[in-house]
Amino acid sequence: MSRWWRDLSLLLVSALALLAGGLVQAAQQPAWAALIWAVGSLVMALVLVVEIGRRLARREVGVDVIALVSILAALGLEQMLVGAVVALMLATGRALESLSRQHAERELRALIERAPRHAWIQEGSGLREVPVDDVQPGQTVLVRLGEVVPVDGCLQSAQATLDEAALTGEPLPVTRYAGECLASGVTNAGSPVLLLATRCAAQSTYAGIVRLAEAARRSRAPFVRLADRFALGFIPLTLLIAAAAWWFSGDMQRVLAVLVVATPCPLILAVPIAIISGISRAARRNILVRDGQVLEALAKIRQVFLDKTGTLTGGHAHVQSVEVQGEVLPLHLLELAASLAQASSHPVAQAIVRAARLRGLLPTAPRNVQEIPGQGLAGTVQGHAVRMGAVGYVQGDAGTGAWTQARLQELDYLAGSGCFVAIDGQMKGVIRLADNLRLEAPHTLRLLRARGIEKIVMLTGDRLETAEMIALTAGIDELHSGLTPQDKVHWVQEGCRHAPTLMMGDGINDAPALAAADVGVAMGASGVTASAQAAGVVLLVDRLDRLVEVLDIARHAVLVARQGVWAGMGLSLLAMLVAAAGYLPALLGALLQEGIDLLIIGNALRALGPLPGIGRNGMPCVDIDRLEDEHRQLDRVLADLGQMARDFSRRPADKARADLRTLVAGLHDLLERHERDDERRLYPLLSHYLPGEDPLSAMSHTHREIFRLIHLLSRMSDDFNRGHALPGADEVQHQLIRLDTLAKLHFAQEEALFRSLDRR
Known part of the structure; x- marks a missing residue:
């Protein structure tokens, strides 16, 4: 029986016992009512005895001890109704915790359940459906429209249109061509395609991600044991207050009331719900956190070590x-x-x-x-x-x-x-x-420093000259180049001796360093790589700024968990003192404790919601997608501009005139039209989401300079094509260089701005 069904059954038994006893009491049968209430209390007591026994066998003492003592005390003092209410209170808290866990784990379960179960194998002229685990390397697999690619393979069809959002976060379909490798877990968004399996299902990308997800789902956060350590001090304090109440009053009813309100549901519920909610929130953002211990460690990070290739850079030439x-x-x-x-x-x-x-x-x-x-x-x-x-x-x-x-x-x-x-x-x-620096890298590093990260270090096996260029552009504090995997481990271990350290990388050679760090973060979607297996966190989206987001999620979840622990203990302690003074009867105390439980659960679920002060500023996702798509459409004309800026004066005269005429037409039709559209529609919209009276004035000024240079090149092209003495090829190339430099800088600024607003 699953935890959810067991807790639901306990809730039904406790509720029915309390209700049935109430009906019998109303029928003037107090003896039978007491018996029914006692049975309901004993069922909960037996469950607690079994669970406490198992914990003691593991040499653990938990907060359940106080709950068991309060039920047994109620039965011993013949306060059967109180015992039944306490049993219902505990059963309700456990059921709510299980419900919260189910809600919090929904995204992790969705990731696991999305894994394909069957695949179509092409054999001769026919197709055969087989369990996905039976697919072997070398077999040809058919993937139909809407199906998930079941295994890693090499595309045999001429091309494929794929939805890779589940692995990369890319919102638009991606086209792959014959010979390219396809990762399992992406969805076929076009015509049926054939691929040659290169790995079996158990070794494929998506299977690795699923294994990591299952490990995260099954894990029990060590931070929960911190709640049990709180209980080591809370149990003696409870018994001390109960003993003082009996010593000064001699009234066992006060003792019972103290024990009832001390029932530590807040301590039981606050931590696991908050931690699992944080893990779930990370999963919704395509960030896989292995377990609660990792989430707690993330909240303490003060140093960040980064690999270069594939982490700070895109990893592709x-x-x-x-x-x-x-x-x-x-x-x-x-x-x-x-x-x-x-x-x-x-x-x-x-x-x-x-x-x-x-x-x-x-x-x-x-x-x-x-x-x-x-x-x-x-x-x-x-x-x-x-x-x-x-x-x-x-x-x-x-x-x-x-x-x-x-x-x-x-x-x-x-x-x-x-x-x-x-x-x-x-x-x-x-x-x-x-291998270009990721556009979001400098912004991400600035955000890390704003979050209190004291030092950012780059570790790379690349040569110093290459590493220095990336480090200077990104804003790295400290650089170590030409490193072997053993060298990376050494530097990470040195960092761990001074402050909690995070290491982030993506390659197989990064795996030892990821394992050596307090928290290892694997970059990218390939869940079967050694780096992902060694890491405590896997970013399933190929974006560096997710690192800032997972730090925010971890700190928020741990803060909510600690708030729940202290608030629950404080309210319970206050209620115990009131009960010890004789102003809070046991039955009313049980109802009050139920209210405290609900308050603590509601607080813990805040870890599922938006992070305070952090959001997308209401920026419509569609505008960001449109901008990125239009920028991609401009790649060709910008590439031509860059090439002509380098070699225009060396081209044959006739060829130079024709190329310049074609380029100017493209600049007018594509680049100028794009920038004017941004100026008219996009920038006014963005101004509502940014501080200041005219926050994009500098960007608008760049637009105007781009328009001026395009107009100037258009006039120069006309004169150059008429064979005028002026302008010469050198002067034209000079203006091409100016426009190329300005356009590259402007596009980099725009894309950095939009990535900072985009929190998908």
């Missing part, structure tokens, strides 16, 4: 620019490189393919592809021999020329990486890549 030498065009070089990169699953290769598609290029199928892991790719594309990868692999025995050496120096200065490309045996260009 992005193409920043394409640098070329000779007559080859940047987009043509990117198209050739992307065509060859299609044959590789390496993250850099996939980033190049994504960049080509973003710019509207159509990669062609390569031939005779050869890949050397860690070095690069070689093959034939459109009749050209193309080689791409590390400079040594691409350059071969020809040595490093002046142009290549200059590009290597630039990459070193910018703390980035590059994929060099040779065509028909000649070095033609380099594709610059970087």
Whole structure:
């Protein structure tokens, strides 16, 4: 029998006993009424005896002892009605606690119950439905519209439209292409697709998340034992007040009244309900807290250690620019490189393919592809021999020329990486890549300091030059680079000696450090990784600012729990003193204690509600989604702007004129229209949610400067295309650089602003 049904049965027995005894008493049968009330009291007493016996076997003394003593005292003094009322009071409190637990665990249960139970296996020309646990790697799985992907696998269909909100929090459907890996737990939002299973269900992403959820749901918060430690002082105090009441009055009814109002339901209820409510609230925000001990430890954190790659940065390479030498065009070089990169699953290769598609290029199928892991790719594309990868692999025995050496120096200065490309045996260009800092990272670190975090440290195995750029941009207090996993453990342990410490990471190499910290936080949705298994908290949404939110939730839940403990003990102590003085009869005391219980339960449930002083400021989610979607639609024109800002003056004259004309048209149609729409509709709306008379005046000024530069470029384009002596290519490039710099800064500011308002 489940805890809920057992407590509900006790409540029904206690209520029926009290009601039946009352009816018999009204029928002038006091002896039978007393017997019925006694039976109801004894049932509760027997349950308490069994539970207390089990706790004593574990060498634990709990608050249930006082409840048992009060029922036995009522029966011993032949106050059967009082005993029945106390039994009903306890049964009501237990039932309410179970109901609260069920409500608080709803999100955790929903996560577990969402796991798929069956899968469709394609065999030959037919389909066979099998239990999801029977799916083996190498089998082809069909996922229909609306179904949850049952196992991790590689997409075989041309493309798939997926709802990944359950794992990443992304509100919009995401398109994946053939060859990409799909994580179990995402929902197919488009046509049926086929995937090749790469893991069995037990080893897949969603199964790992479910295991973590089940562990959190089953756990009993150690903070509850803190309530039992309170009871170690509360029990002797209760007995002392009861003894004093008997000593000064000789009236056992006062003793009974003291014991009745001392029944420690507030102590029993306040802590577990508040803690589990906090865990549940975190789960609603896609933050999985392993147990109550972790939640309590979170509330004490004063130092934060962060990994770099995948935590402070997005963990994915992005193409920043394409640098070329000779007559080859940047987009043509990117198209050739992307065509060859299609044959590789390496993250850099996939980033190049994504960049080509973003710019509207159509990669062609390569031939005779050869890949050397860690070095690069070689093959034939459109009749050209193309080689791409590390400079040594691409350059071969020809040595490093002046142009290549200059590009290597630039990459070193910018703390980035590059994929060099040779065509028909000649070095033609380099594709610059970087793992960008998360947009929300600086804002998150400022919020952490506002929450009382004393020191923020970055631990990374990356080289110092790269780590320094990220640390300076994010606002890190202390940096340690070039670390092994053992080194990370050392620094975390050193931090734990000075203050409660949190370590946050996402990779397998972070798992030892996560386990060494007072609280480990795993970044991202991959619940089967070693980092997630070692962590006490798993962020199922790929957003760094959830760290601030889980700290707020933990501190609020622990505060509510402590308030419940002290308020419950204080009210019970006051009632005991009144009862000891003879002003509170036992029966009235039992009713008063029931009211205290309800008050404490209501207070504990506050941990489920909104955090005080923290919210989304009423910002409509739809506007944030619209902005992010429009920003994504502008990626292509902004990428073209950035590329032309770097190489416009080196382009052939005819090509430069055509490219500039196309770019200006795109700036008018997309960028200018977007910014004017923001100025007319979005900014006035936002002003209502931000302090100050005109909080977005600086952003509006940037809009006006963007409009001016677009207009200037439009005039320069007209003159440049007419062949006028002025402006020259250098002057046009100068204005392109200004607009590119301003647009990047403005978009970063806008996205940081909206992420600060978005608390989804």
